[in-house]
Amino acid sequence: MTTPRIALLGFSIECNRWAPVARMHDFTNRCLLRGEEIVTDGRAASSRALGEMPGFVTTMDATGPWEPRPIMLAMSEPWGPVARDVFEGFMAEWRAGLEPLRGQVEGVYAVLHGAGLAEHLHDPEGALQALVREILGDVPFICSYDLHGNISAENVALNDAFVGYRTNPHLDMRERGAESAQLMRRLLAGEKFVRAHRRLPIIAPTVSMLTAQGPYAEVINLGQERAAADSRIVNVSVMGGFAYGDTPFNGMTAVVTATDQGAAEALAQELAEAAWARRDRFVARLTSIEEATQRALTSPVPLAFADVADNPGGGGRGNTMEILRAFHAAGVQGAVFGVINDARLAAEAHALGKGARFRAVFNQGGLDEFSHEFAADAEVVALSDGQVTGRRGIYGGTVMQLGKTARLRLVSDPPQAVNRPHDVRGIEVVVISERTQCADPAFLEHLGIDISTLRAVVVKSRGHFRGGFDEFFQHEQIVEVDGPGLTSPILTRFNWKHVPRPSLPIDTEASWP
Numbered sequence: 001m002t003t004p005r006i007a008l009l010g011f012s013i014e015c016n017r018w019a020p021v022a023r024m025h026d027f028t029n030r031c032l033l034r035g036e037e038i039v040t041d042g043r044a045a046s047s048r049a050l051g052e053m054p055g056f057v058t059t060m061d062a063t064g065p066w067e068p069r070p071i072m073l074a075m076s077e078p079w080g081p082v083a084r085d086v087f088e089g090f091m092a093e094w095r096a097g098l099e100p101l102r103g104q105v106e107g108v109y110a111v112l113h114g115a116g117l118a119e120h121l122h123d124p125e126g127a128l129q130a131l132v133r134e135i136l137g138d139v140p141f142i143c144s145y146d147l148h149g150n151i152s153a154e155n156v157a158l159n160d161a162f163v164g165y166r167t168n169p170h171l172d173m174r175e176r177g178a179e180s181a182q183l184m185r186r187l188l189a190g191e192k193f194v195r196a197h198r199r200l201p202i203i204a205p206t207v208s209m210l211t212a213q214g215p216y217a218e219v220i221n222l223g224q225e226r227a228a229a230d231s232r233i234v235n236v237s238v239m240g241g242f243a244y245g246d247t248p249f250n251g252m253t254a255v256v257t258a259t260d261q262g263a264a265e266a267l268a269q270e271l272a273e274a275a276w277a278r279r280d281r282f283v284a285r286l287t288s289i290e291e292a293t294q295r296a297l298t299s300p301v302p303l304a305f306a307d308v309a310d311n312p313g314g315g316g317r318g319n320t321m322e323i324l325r326a327f328h329a330a331g332v333q334g335a336v337f338g339v340i341n342d343a344r345l346a347a348e349a350h351a352l353g354k355g356a357r358f359r360a361v362f363n364q365g366g367l368d369e370f371s372h373e374f375a376a377d378a379e380v381v382a383l384s385d386g387q388v389t390g391r392r393g394i395y396g397g398t399v400m401q402l403g404k405t406a407r408l409r410l411v412s413d414p415p416q417a418v419n420r421p422h423d424v425r426g427i428e429v430v431v432i433s434e435r436t437q438c439a440d441p442a443f444l445e446h447l448g449i450d451i452s453t454l455r456a457v458v459v460k461s462r463g464h465f466r467g468g469f470d471e472f473f474q475h476e477q478i479v480e481v482d483g484p485g486l487t488s489p490i491l492t493r494f495n496w497k498h499v500p501r502p503s504l505p506i507d508t509e510a511s512w513p
Contacts, residue, residue, distance in 0.1 A: 002106075003065045003066060003067055004065075004066050004067070004106040004107060004188050005066070005067045005068075005069050005101075005104060005105045005106055005107075006060065006066055006067070006068055006069060006105060006106065006107045006108065006109060006184065007069045007070075007071060007097075007098065007101055007105045007107070007108040007109070007132075007136070008038050008039070008053070008056075008057075008068055008069065008070040008071065008073070008108075008109055008110075009070075009071040009072055009073060009094055009097070009098075009108070009109075009110050009111075009128075009132075010052075010053060010072075010073040010074065010075070010110055010111030010112065011073075011074050011090065011110075011111075011112060011113070011116060011124065011125060011128055012050070012073075012074070012075045012076075012111055012112060012113040012116070012146070013026075013027075013074075013075065013076040013077075013078065013079065013082060013113060013115075013116050014078035014113055014115040014116070014146065014148060014242055014245075014313075014314065014315065015078065015079065015080060015081050015082065015115060015116055015117035015244075015245060015315065016078060016079070016080055016244040016245070016314055016315025016316075016486055016487065017080070017081065017117065017244055017245060017246040017497075017498075018080070018244065018315070018486050018494070019078075019079050019080035019244075019315035019316070019317075019486050020079065020080045021079075021080045021081055021082070021083050021119065022076055022079035022080055022081065022082045022083065022086070023083055023086060024083075024086050024089075026076040026077065026079055027074045027075065027076045027086070029401055029434055030048075030075055030076050030077050030401070031048045031049050031050075031073065031074075031075035031076075032072075032073075032074050032075070033048065033049065033070075033072070033073045034070075034071075034072050034073075034093075035070055035071070035072075036070060037070075038053060038057075038068075038070035038071075038072075038073050039057055039068045039070050041053070041054070042054040042056070042057030042058065043057060043058060043061070045397070046389050046397050046398065046399050047397065047398060047399070048398070048399050049073060049075060049111075049398075050075065050173050050394070050398060051173030051174030051175075051176075051177060051397075051398075052111045052144045052173050052174070052176055052177035052180070053073060053111050053177060054174060054177065055173065055174035055175060055176065055177025055178040055179075055180075055181070056109050056111075056144075056177040056178065056180050056181045056184075057177075057181075058178070059177070059178040059181035059182065060181045060184070060185075063181065063182070063185055064185070069101055069104075069105055071093075071094055071097030071098065072090070072093050072094060072097060073111060074090055075111075077312060077313070077435060077436055077437075078312065078313055078314055078315045079315055079435075080117075080315060081117035081118055081119050082116065082117065082118045082119070082124065083118075083119060084118060084119040084120045087118040087119075087120075087121070087124055091127065091128070091131065094128060094131060095131060095135070098131065098132065098135040098136060099135060101135075101136065102135055102136060102137075105136065105139060106139060106140065106188060107139055107140040107141070107142070107184050107187065107188060108132055108136060108139060108140070108141045108142070109142050109143075109144075109180055109181075109184060110128065110129070110132065110141070110142070110143045110144075110159075111143075111144055111177075112125045112128070112129075112143050112144065112145050112149075112155075113125065113145065113146045113148075113149060114145040114146055114148065114149015114150060114151055114155065114164075114239065114242075115146065115148050115149050115150055115241075115242035115245045117245060117247070122152075122247045122248060122249075122498065123152045123154065123155070123247070123249070125143075125149075125155060126152050126154035126155055126158065129141075129143065129154065129155065129158035129159060130154065130158060132158075133158055140160050140184060140187035140188060141158070141159045141160050142159060142160060142161045142163065142180045142183055142184055142187070143155070143159040143161075143162060143163070144163040144164070144176050144177060144180050145162065145163065145164045145165070145237065145239065146164070146165055146170070147164050147165040147166070147167075147168055147170075147209075147237070147238070147239055147240050148168075148206075148209075148239075148240060148241060148242040149164065149239050149241070149242070150239075150241050150242055150245045150247045150249055150250050150251075151197065151199070151239050151241075151249060151253040151255060152247075152249045153197075153249075156195050156197045156255055157195070159195075160187055160193050160257075161180070161183045161184075161187070161193050161195075161234060161235060161257045162195055162235065162237055162255045162257050163176050163179055163180050163183070163235055163237065163257075164176070164235075164237030164238070164239050164255065165237075166211065166220055166224070166237075167211050167467075168209055168210055168211045168216070168240070168463060169393055169394055169439070169463050169464040169465070169466045169467035169468075170394045170464065170467070171393065171394070171467050173394075179235070183234065183235070183257075186234075191259065192259070193234055193257050193258065193259060194257070194258055194259070194260070194261045194264055195255065195256065195257050195258075195264060196255075196256050196258070196261065196264035196265040196267075196268040197253055197254060197255040197256070197268055198253065198254050198268045198269055198271070198272035199249065199251045199252070199253040199272075200251050200252045200253070200272055200275055200276055200279075200512055201251055201500060201502065201503040201504060201510040201511070201512055202251060202252040202275060202276070202279055202282055202503065202504050202510075203241060203243045203250050203251060203252075203491065203499060203503045203504070203505075203506055204216065204240050204241065204243070204252055204282040205243065205282065205283065205284040205489035205490075205491060205505070206242075206243070206308070206311075206314060206462050206463065206487065206489055207284050207285075207286070207308055207462065207463065207480055207489045208281070208282045208283060208284060208489075209240040209282075209463075210463060210466075212466075212475070213475070214281070215275070215278035215281040215282060216238070216240055216282075218274070218278065219238050219254075219271055219274050219275045219278065220238045222270075222271065222274055223236035223237075223238055223254070223256075223267070223271050224236060226267055226270070226271075227267075230263060230267075232258050232259045232260040232263040233256065233257075233258050233263060233264075233267060234257040234258050234259060235255075235256070235257040236254075236255075236256055236257075236267065236271070237254075237255045237256075237257075238252070238253075238254050238255075238271060238275070239252065239253040239254075239255060240252055241253065242314070243491055243494075243499075244314060244315060244486070244487060244494070246494075246496055246497060246498045246499055247498050247499065248498050248499070248500065249500075250498075250499040250500065250503070251499075251500060251503060252275055252282075254267075254268045254271035254272050254275070255268070256268045256271075272512075276512055279504050282504065282505060283505050284480075284489035284490055284491075285480075286308070286480050286481060286482035286489065286490070287479050287480060287481055287482060288481075288482055289322055289323055289326050289481060289482065289483060290326070292305055292323065292326075292479055292481045293326045293327055293330050293332065295479060296327055296330075296332045296335060296455070296456045297330060297331075297332055299455070299456075301477060302454060302455050302456065302457075302472070302473065302477065303455070303456050303457075303473070303477050303478070303479055304456075304457045304458075304459060304465070304469055304472070304473040304477060304478050304479070305323065305456060305457070305458040305459070305478075305479045305481050306459055306461060306462065306463070306465065306478060306479065306480045306481060307320065307323055307458060307459065307460050307461075307481055307483055307485070308461075308462045308463075308480050308481065308483075308487065308488075308489055309481075309482070309483045309484055309485035309486075309487055309488035309489070310370070310460055310483060310484070310485035310486070310487065311437055311460060311461055311462040311485070311487040312341065312435045312436055312437040312460055312461075313437035313439065313461055313462055313464055314462055314486070314487035315486055315487060316460070316485050316486045316487045317341060317367070317368070317370065317371055317435065317485070317486065318339070318340065318341035318435045318436070318437070318460045319340055319341045319342055319362065319363055319367070319371045320370050320371060320372070320483060320484055320485050321362055321363065321371075321372055321373075321374035322372075322483050322484060323337075323458055323481055323483055324337055324340075324362075324374060324427070324429065324458070325374050327427060327456075327458070328376060328410060328412075328427055331412065331426075332426075332427060332455075332456060333425060333426055333427075333455060334425065334426075334453070334454050334455035334456065335426075335427045335428070335454065335455060335456035335457070335458065336427075336428045336429070336430065336444060336449055336451075336454055336456075336457050336458070337427065337428070337429045337430065337458045338429075338430040338438040338443055338444050338457065338458070338459055338460070339402070339405075339430045339431070339432045339436065339438045339443055339444075339460060340362065340429055340430065340431050340432070340460070341431075341432055341433075341434075341435040341436075341460075342362055342363065342431050342432075342433075343403060343404070343432075343433035343434075344364060345360060345361065345362060345364075345406070345431050346403065346404040346405060346406045346431045346432060346433045347404055347433070348360075349380045349383065349406035349408060349431065350383055350404050350406065352380055353380065353383075354380050354381070354382065354383055355379070355380060356379070356380045357377065357378070357379050357380075357411065358377075358378060358380075359375060359376075359377055359378075360375065360376055360377070360378035360408055360410070360429075361373060361374075361375045362374045362375070362431075370484045370485050370486065376410045376411070377410070377411040378408040378409060378410050378411060378429075379408065379409045379411060380406060380407075380408060381407040381408065381409050381428065381447075381448075382406070382407040382447040382448050383404075383405065383406050383407070383447075384402075384404075384405045384406075384446055384447060385403075385404065385405070386401060386402030386403045386404060386405040386432060386433065386434065387399070387400075387401060387402070388400050388402060388440075388442050388443060388446050389442065390439075390440040390442055390468075391440055391441060391442040391445070391468070392440060392441060392442075392467065392468040392469075392470075392471070393439055393440055393464060393465070393466075393467030393468030393469075393470075394439050394440075394464045394467055394468070395439055395440040395442075395468070396440070396468075400436065400440075400443075401434055402432040402433065402434055402436055402443065403432055403433025403434035404432075404433045405430065405431065405432050405433065405447065406430070406431045407428060407429075407430055407431075407447040407448070407449065408428060408429045408430075408431060409425075409426065409427075409428045410426055410427045410428070410429065411426070412426050412427075428449070430443065430444055430447060430449075437459075437460055437461040437462075437464060437465070438459040438460050438461050438465060439459075439461050439464035439465045439467070439468050440468040441468055441469055441471075441472070444457075451469070451472050452472060457469065457472075457473070462487060462489075466478065491505060491506050492506060
């Protein structure tokens with residue numbers, strides 16, 4: 001066999017229907033790689049791309065000769081639907097890169113997300129897959145997906161192997177890229193794969209889809225057990241979905257890739273039935289801000305408070321003030337808030353310099369229905385340019401750009417007493433300029449914060465912080481707080497327009513054949 005030539009491309013963004021439109025800057029700031037940059041980044045010790053493409057590239061390198069044909073990989077932090085002109089520009093660029101490869105490649109690998117939107121499309125991933133098939137025809141085509149993908153029939157039909165994450169928080173992205181490379185080798189050797197899928201009227205709240213424990217973990221584990229016992233099963237992906245995409249194909253979906261259609265259909269059905277049997281457990285159980293404040297004041301052990309409703313990892317703005325306002329008013333001590341997205345305030349702190357005291361005004365003037373103004377006297381403790389290499393979890397080994405960053409200490413008068421010494425007295429806030437969820441301890445540590453000394457950490461994150469901060473906080477030390485924001489797990493608070501109805505738990509009842 002000749003050395004296989006493999007086209008490489010990707011489009012990965014999680015889109016919240018209610019968040020502001022994603023622009024070109026959101027991709028260029030996070031990860032927009034063209035041509036050989038994709039391969040170079042994939043082989044680097046620290047990459048700009050998340051782990052799927054590096055996992056694929058390095059595994060292809062390790063398993064035999066190949067010739068990459070890289071085109072373009074576009075990744076952004078979660079935001080709103082991608083601007084029409086931006087996505088159409090991407091499609092034109094992918095088309096221009098694919099056309100010369102017509103009849104000149106033996107396979108294609110695409111990094112996708114599954115919860116993407118464009119201003120004019122519910123399913124931009126499907127549009128990209130269709131473009132690949134239109135130009136390259138029936139070549140082996142493998143797509144990897146985030147487990148939060150909302151999966152259309154086209155997403156399953158237009159590839160040869162469907163590979164979804166298995167962990168939430170996402171710790172297996174590199175492994176899924178590596179698995180995609182191994183499946184590519186099997187396809188190149190002549191194997192043929194088929195797929196089956198089942199979608200359920202379950203639109204699970206984000207906080208109910210952890211994979212260490214709970215109903216979602218149980219269904220995923222069942223799928224892996226069945227795959228290990230049946231050589232016909234190539235991959236099992238249980239896609240939890242992303243509620244805030246608000247698409248006509250929202251709903252938990254089991255996707256099975258196999259060498260036998262009957263085996264694929266039977267397992268997809270079994271997994272769907274297993275999820276349906278657990279349907280009443282896919283609910284959000286949150287702690288009120290008032291109760292969270294009391295726990296911050298009285299807990300005998302350190303706690304991590306997750307501001308799940310304002311999660312930049314799901315399209316939140318990362319700047320709601322309600323938890324900070326409550327903790328500050330109550331005199332909570334030894335607490336750090338990370339990370340608040342306020343470029344204006346970060347720039348002001350940089351202009352004033354380390355050691356300066358000033359009146360810090362967050363969300364000056366108020367920005368929207370959730371991002372209200374909050375002001376407090378503050379001291380500039382530390383500053384950085386915000387270039388950080390992630391240390392653990394989803395961003396581990398990934399180069400991140402937080403923009404101008406400031407560590408501010410809120411000054412209370414008089415200061416409250418503390419039970420024991422802390423590096424942080426009172427409340428400190430890490431302010432960034434490029435909206436990102438606080439999923440990695442390095443976001444705080446690079447400013448000199450010793451997390452092990454804190455009584456409380458409040459993170460703008462839904463769940464990925466669990467994979468980064470697990471060395472400091474066990475599951476029992478995590479409090480998911482019911483605040484306001486664009487990513488509230490209380491799904492009845494949203495005006496749904498496109499999701500299938502009835503669906504649980506938005507509706508009190510739903511049926512599934």
